[in-house]
Structure formats: C-alpha cells, structure tokens
Amino acid sequence: MGCQLIDGKKVSLEVKDALKGRMAALKEQYGRVPCLAVIIVGENPASQSYVRGKVKACEYVGMESRLVALPETVSEAELLSVVDGLNRDAAVDGVLVQLPLPAHIDEDKVINGIVPEKDVDGFHPRNVADLWLGAKCTVPCTPKGVMHLLDAYGIDPAGKLAVVIGRSNIVGKPVAKLLLDRNATVVMAHSRTKNLRELTLQADILVVAVGRAGLVTGDMVKPGAAVIDVGINRGADGKLHGDVDFDSAAAVAGYLTPVPGGVGPMTIAMLMENTVECYLGRISTCSLA
Numbered sequence: 001m002g003c004q005l006i007d008g009k010k011v012s013l014e015v016k017d018a019l020k021g022r023m024a025a026l027k028e029q030y031g032r033v034p035c036l037a038v039i040i041v042g043e044n045p046a047s048q049s050y051v052r053g054k055v056k057a058c059e060y061v062g063m064e065s066r067l068v069a070l071p072e073t074v075s076e077a078e079l080l081s082v083v084d085g086l087n088r089d090a091a092v093d094g095v096l097v098q099l100p101l102p103a104h105i106d107e108d109k110v111i112n113g114i115v116p117e118k119d120v121d122g123f124h125p126r127n128v129a130d131l132w133l134g135a136k137c138t139v140p141c142t143p144k145g146v147m148h149l150l151d152a153y154g155i156d157p158a159g160k161l162a163v164v165i166g167r168s169n170i171v172g173k174p175v176a177k178l179l180l181d182r183n184a185t186v187v188m189a190h191s192r193t194k195n196l197r198e199l200t201l202q203a204d205i206l207v208v209a210v211g212r213a214g215l216v217t218g219d220m221v222k223p224g225a226a227v228i229d230v231g232i233n234r235g236a237d238g239k240l241h242g243d244v245d246f247d248s249a250a251a252v253a254g255y256l257t258p259v260p261g262g263v264g265p266m267t268i269a270m271l272m273e274n275t276v277e278c279y280l281g282r283i284s285t286c287s288l289a
C-alpha cells in the first residue's frame, strides 16, 4: 500500500496563501490589516528562530507584526507591564509571549496577563476552559495544526482509536480533546504508561508529542495508521529529528508527518489564522483603529 507523506509545508502554505488572499479585503473593510505582537525575552537561539519564523509568516501573509525583544534580566513586573500595554493597544490583535521564559518569571502569571481576546496561542485559562467546555475559543496552534493535517489528508477521526503520547497543556491534552470532539476514542499515554507498545499497536491515529528522538519505532505502529509526529529534537548532528523513527515507521504507517516539514510549519500557519480570528473577534466588540 505504501506510506503517504503528510506534507505540512505544502498544507501550511495553502493556509497562508488563503489568508494572504483575504488581506486586501480586510483592509478595505476595516481600515487596517491584523497585527500580531510577539514578545521575546533573552537570547535563547531556538526561541529566536521560532520568533523569526512567526514574524516572517506575518510578512508573507501581509499582516502587521511587532517584535518586542526584552533582555534576559527583565523583571516579571516589567514584562507584565509590556503585556498590559499591548492589551490596551487598540491596533494590536494578538499578543504572544515566546516560551520558555527565564526562571525568575512565572510563566502562568504572564500567560494569564494576556487578555483572552488577544491570546493567539490559546493558553489563557479562559480559552482552555472554553475548549474543554466545547465553547467558542482560540484553539492552541499546534493541536489545531494536527487536526488540520488530518483533514487535509481525508483522515476522519470518527470512530477511530487515537492514541496521544504526551499530556502537556500545550500539545497532548488539547489535541486529545480535539480528537474527542471529532468522535475518536482517545487514549492518552505518558511517562508512567505501562506497555506503551500494546496501546500504540492498536492506534488508527497516533499523535506523538514527547520530545524524545526515536521514541516510536515501526514495530509500535499499526499497519496503515496515521502517525503525526509533533516532536522537535535537535540531534548531535545539529539536525532536527522527530519523536518517531521515520524510516521504520514509514515502512508500516499509512500516513506519516516528516520532521522537519510536518507539524512545525502548521503551527505557524495556525498562529496566522488565530491572529485573523482574534482581529475579527475584536471587530464586533471594539474599534480596531
């Protein structure tokens, strides 16, 4: 049968092109394009690269971006006041604080400091609660990107057994909820799960979000399964590797995302989509000027 590669680069480009195509009309109708503010603290190279990618995507789509770079030594109070300024700025639609933050800053406090209407990452407790209650909310970018990829390749979760490895607030838990919403039967696995292989071998859809290169090997994959590799691990070779051993999994899976070029680009595309959604959401409640 062969394994179909899930091309996140291609699908993300389609999403960004569709958004790009809407910009002129949005500007015409509402007087300006959406604006995303990105705050970065310190000089973490991975964070810098992610932030560059986000700003570049805004440029590609034709949206405004504001990059606020703060020193590693910035105090929590100063950071909160920058967030507050962006919350109050009518010309800003989305506020994102790149994680991780330095140890002296309480990440939860900062995330909670972003008004839910501008929380493009979907990490604010109100968005999290709304997601779990099935209410309208901003869906976190990576889980939303995973679902978009499944849809793009015609993989319907309904009635399937989905196994999600990893239970973080930003990936594992929300992706499990989204799969549940689409009527999958969902099993969540984590570091204390016993007999992981027994579970994964039953999975029609396997989402892996752990952060351990090669954790999932081909002998853990059900023939024909859709395998979504969220993991990003930098190897000793300097290259990026997923959590799934690509070659052995590709020999068994029906669908597989590569790393890089799978979920990663989708995360950024969904961030662009969320920024437009926050912008449109704000139109009904306040002036965008």
Ligand code: NDP
Residues within 6 Å of the ligand: 142, 165, 166, 167, 168, 169, 170, 171, 172, 189, 190, 191, 192, 193, 196, 209, 210, 211, 212, 215, 230, 231, 232, 233, 263, 264, 265, 267
């Ligand atoms: P976390 O470190 O927050 O969570 C990792 C999860 O994996 C935990 O739930 C942990 O279990 C579980 N785990 C650890 N070891 C094992 C094991 N041996 N077997 C089964 N489960 C295990 O990570 P994140 O969710 O933030 O990120 C996961 C990966 O996804 C990382 O590589 C990250 O870089 C990547 N990522 C990629 C994104 C993208 O855009 N493509 C976006 C966000 C993240 P426990 O809870 O028991 O500790």
